[in-house]
Amino acid sequence: MDIGLIGLGVMGQNLTLNFQSHGYSVVVYNRTEQRTKEFAAKHPEISAAYTLHEFIQSLDRPHRIFLMVTAGSPVDATISNLTVLLSPGDVLIDGGNSHFQDTERRSTELAKRSVHFLGVGVSGGEEGALKGPCLMVGGNREGYEHVRKMLTKIAAQADGPCCQFLGPRGAGHYVKMVHNGIEYAIIQVIAEAYDLLTRAIGLDIKEVHDAFNEWNQGDMNSFLIEIATQVLRKYDEEKRVPLVSLILDRAQQKGTGKWTSQNAMDLGVPIPTIDAAVSARNLSALKDERLQASKILKPPAKSSYLERSLVGRLKDAVQASILVSYAQGFHLLRAASREYGYDIPLEEVARIWKGGCIIRAKVLDSIENAFRSSKDLQNLVLDRQLSKLLLKLEKNWREVIKGAKDAAVPIPATTASLDYYDGYRSERSPANLIQALRDRFGAHCYERIDRPGKFHTDWTT
Ligand code: NAP
Numbered sequence: 001m002d003i004g005l006i007g008l009g010v011m012g013q014n015l016t017l018n019f020q021s022h023g024y025s026v027v028v029y030n031r032t033e034q035r036t037k038e039f040a041a042k043h044p045e046i047s048a049a050y051t052l053h054e055f056i057q058s059l060d061r062p063h064r065i066f067l068m069v070t071a072g073s074p075v076d077a078t079i080s081n082l083t084v085l086l087s088p089g090d091v092l093i094d095g096g097n098s099h100f101q102d103t104e105r106r107s108t109e110l111a112k113r114s115v116h117f118l119g120v121g122v123s124g125g126e127e128g129a130l131k132g133p134c135l136m137v138g139g140n141r142e143g144y145e146h147v148r149k150m151l152t153k154i155a156a157q158a159d160g161p162c163c164q165f166l167g168p169r170g171a172g173h174y175v176k177m178v179h180n181g182i183e184y185a186i187i188q189v190i191a192e193a194y195d196l197l198t199r200a201i202g203l204d205i206k207e208v209h210d211a212f213n214e215w216n217q218g219d220m221n222s223f224l225i226e227i228a229t230q231v232l233r234k235y236d237e238e239k240r241v242p243l244v245s246l247i248l249d250r251a252q253q254k255g256t257g258k259w260t261s262q263n264a265m266d267l268g269v270p271i272p273t274i275d276a277a278v279s280a281r282n283l284s285a286l287k288d289e290r291l292q293a294s295k296i297l298k299p300p301a302k303s304s305y306l307e308r309s310l311v312g313r314l315k316d317a318v319q320a321s322i323l324v325s326y327a328q329g330f331h332l333l334r335a336a337s338r339e340y341g342y343d344i345p346l347e348e349v350a351r352i353w354k355g356g357c358i359i360r361a362k363v364l365d366s367i368e369n370a371f372r373s374s375k376d377l378q379n380l381v382l383d384r385q386l387s388k389l390l391l392k393l394e395k396n397w398r399e400v401i402k403g404a405k406d407a408a409v410p411i412p413a414t415t416a417s418l419d420y421y422d423g424y425r426s427e428r429s430p431a432n433l434i435q436a437l438r439d440r441f442g443a444h445c446y447e448r449i450d451r452p453g454k455f456h457t458d459w460t461t
Pocket of ligand 1: 006007008009010011012030031032035068069070071073074075077078095096097098122123124125126
């Protein structure tokens with residue numbers, strides 16, 4: 001058998017079918033036997049193993065194994081059961097959403113046994129896994145060469161295969177984590193636009209659908225806006241209203257957005273749009289408290305809806321905020337690449353994100369070009385073409401935020417994006433006062449703009 005797949009959850013099953021449809025022979029194994037039996041009954045053309053020993057025996061050498069189990073301790077448990085059966089030179093791939101630091105640890109441990117370990121970020125959901133995911137590969141380069149052909153074949157295609165080796169050890173899972181952070185930010189920006197269009201401007205859901213649909217035709221074309229239009233046109237057959245209006249407004253999360261924010265804090269990289277998106281989900285989860293607060297903290301009385309002309313302006317605000325979300329994510333990748341020695345090719349990240357993955361979007365063409373024309377680009381907002389675009393969008397972006405504040409509709413990710421943009425391009429910040437205060441209460445010293453050195457002042461005299 002060419003490859004073995006462990007973990008027959010929704011992703012594992014679809015990846016198996018994807019490998020098989022590309023002509024590879026696959027053997028599957030799952031902890032719970034019943035799931036394997038059900039899968040084997042549905043797909044008799046695929047080999048199934050009921051012990052890990054039998055599983056390994058059926059594989060060609062070097063053994064190539066793809067793990068697709070729940071991230072965290074299940075990955076360690078599976079690796080621990082497997083290691084006695086592995087030989088030097090075997091290739092073990094973890095395709096789940098593992099934390100990159102777990103992947104770092106597992107890489108070191110498996111390298112001691114000369115097992116080639118790859119941490120592969122898989123994006124595209126169940127449909128992507130079946131028809132062509134985006135694969136962000138990190139780990140052992142030699143091991144990658146043993147599976148490169150297979151992975152590039154099953155991946156989505158967009159200007160080449162959406163599969164790329166992005167660096168050693170945890171690099172692939174790091175890039176996937178940041179991908180998910182950007183995904184949180186974009187989803188929040190889209191949700192804020194929907195909130196403004198309905199609550200502040202007074203559009204019905206059909207009109208919101210039409211606005212999103214129009215946005216999706218041009219430069220803002222993206223998978224997330226496209227699926228937002230699909231979601232908005234779905235009706236509940238029983239109640240005969242748009243289904244979205246019946247969904248409880250309490251967002252859940254699996255943690256990858258939070259990991260992105262946590263790691264950005266560790267590295268000292270500002271990603272306020274992603275932070276705002278994570279916080280907004282946390283706030284949404286406080287449904288009972290929000291209900292109580294809405295009765296006490298009544299919003300300002302609304303005499304009328306905001307002008308409809310804001311709909312066109314909102315398009316610019318969404319476009320700018322989405323671009324800034326990518327800028328923050330790539331800024332973080334750049335810093336992490338240096339910090340962890342990953343040497344991540346950012347232009348290739350932009351390229352492979354153009355297909356298969358959840359954040360695929362037309363703007364990635366410009367992002368890829370920006371990194372191809374300047375490898376040292378500090379921040380996407382500094383690219384000649386993208387900076388021009390932001391300058392063009394800025395006026396409407398600001399108008400929309402003013403309108404939202406007047407209407408008391410929270411748009412934290414859109415606002416954080418503009419604040420990031422304004423802060424990043426500010427020659428002067430108020431951090432001089434912060435430094436003075438720190439020195440006043442904690443004798444932390446400060447630097448001066450008129451001479452070098454560290455200074456402390458007795459501020460009380
Ligand atoms: P899932 O449907 O919940 O399946 C989880 C799989 O993990 C099952 O095969 C389960 O086996 C196995 N498992 C759980 N605990 C185990 C343990 N202690 N030991 C051995 N096996 C164990 O998950 P999924 O959605 O396919 O996701 C799999 C991985 O891909 C996760 O890391 C997820 O974050 C990642 N991912 C998911 C998506 C998505 O859209 N769903 C997209 C990208 C990445 P049993 O049958 O024995 O319980």
